[in-house]
Amino acid sequence: xxxxxxxxxxxxxxxxxxxxxxxxxxxxxxxxxxxxxxxxxxxxxxxxxxxxxxxxxxxxxxxxxxxxxxxxxxxxxxxxxxxxxxxxxxxxxxxxxxxxxxxxxxxxxxxxxxxxxxxxxxxxxxxxxxxxxxxxxxxxxxxxxxxxxxxxxxxxxxxxxxxxxxxxxxxxxxxxxxxxxxxxxxxxxxxxxxxxxxxxxxxxxxxxxxxxxxxxxxxxx
Numbered sequence: 001x002x003x004x005x006x007x008x009x010x011x012x013x014x015x016x017x018x019x020x021x022x023x024x025x026x027x028x029x030x031x032x033x034x035x036x037x038x039x040x041x042x043x044x045x046x047x048x049x050x051x052x053x054x055x056x057x058x059x060x061x062x063x064x065x066x067x068x069x070x071x072x073x074x075x076x077x078x079x080x081x082x083x084x085x086x087x088x089x090x091x092x093x094x095x096x097x098x099x100x101x102x103x104x105x106x107x108x109x110x111x112x113x114x115x116x117x118x119x120x121x122x123x124x125x126x127x128x129x130x131x132x133x134x135x136x137x138x139x140x141x142x143x144x145x146x147x148x149x150x151x152x153x154x155x156x157x158x159x160x161x162x163x164x165x166x167x168x169x170x171x172x173x174x175x176x177x178x179x180x181x182x183x184x185x186x187x188x189x190x191x192x193x194x195x196x197x198x199x200x201x202x203x204x205x206x207x208x209x210x211x212x213x214x215x216x217x218x219x220x221x
Contacts, residue, residue: 017199025203031217032152032178036078037068040136040158040168042120043083045106045113046187052103053113057187057194058159064184064211065120065157071218073123078149081122082129082136082158083107085114093132134167143175153178155214156206157185162193169205179206182214 042065045051046058072079088108091098098104107114122128129140136142146154154177156168165186172179181201188194202208 021203028207029178030207031180034150035153035155035180035218035221036080036146036149036151037072037155038136038157038168039065039069039079039081039120039122040156040164041082041084041160042117042158043107043113044115044117045111046159047117048113051106051113053106053189055160055187055189057161057189057191059187061157061159061185061187062117062119068157068182068185068211068214068218069120071215072155075218075221077155077218077221078127078151079122080127080129080142080145081116082131082140082142082164083114083116084132085109085130086132095132097133134164135171136164136168137171137175138167146175146177151177153180156181159187160194161186161188162197163188166197166201169201173205180214181206181208182211183208184211 042058042062045053046055047062048054069079084104084107086094086098086105086108088110091105091108094104116122127145129136129142131138131140133139154172156165156172156179158165165181169179169181179201181198183198186198188197198208
């Protein structure tokens with residue numbers, strides 16, 4: 001049973017998570033005035049069948065990205081990409097995380113799994129932030145870069161929802177940005193953690209929004 005439900009005397013849940021959170025954890029922050037699009041870790045390890053990291057949810061998210069990327073570029077919205085890359089051969093810069101998740105050791109230069117998905121590959125004029133941990137903010141200059149650019153709204157896409165997207169969303173709001181996570185453009189390896197983490201992000205750290213709403217906002221700027 002979900003921790004967000006309760007039992008009545010018959011042992012049957014009498015409210016949903018949404019009901020339980022309503023009026024307490026359901027605030028909205030909305031878009032600000034100056035957005036940036038953050039594309040988190042859309043690397044081929046997540047979209048190549050047979051890869052240990054393969055996630056159909058990420059394949060679907062990548063397929064939904066072109067309209068958003070094209071609109072951001074056309075409207076002059078800054079686009080920032082992240083990737084994960086470790087020092088070969090020992091991945092020592094991955095610290096404890098690569099001990100906890102040794103599957104991430106594949107993210108080294110020269111491994112095709114560490115290459116960007118071609119459908120969403122950065123353009124030459126787009127910034128790439130290389131990271132070693134879940135959050136796009138941890139150990140990078142992302143926060144100071146966004147502040148210098150005058151950004152107040154961070155539109156987050158990428159993978160995985162339960163890992164790098166959640167960590168980035170939490171750090172984003174803690175750094176003072178309006179966090180907007182595009183539901184159609186984030187993915188995970190299983191629907192359960194995907195939906196659970198979108199619920200938590202939408203409840204406490206930012207707004208989870210649809211692709212159409214995001215496109216409409218960008219095109220009105």
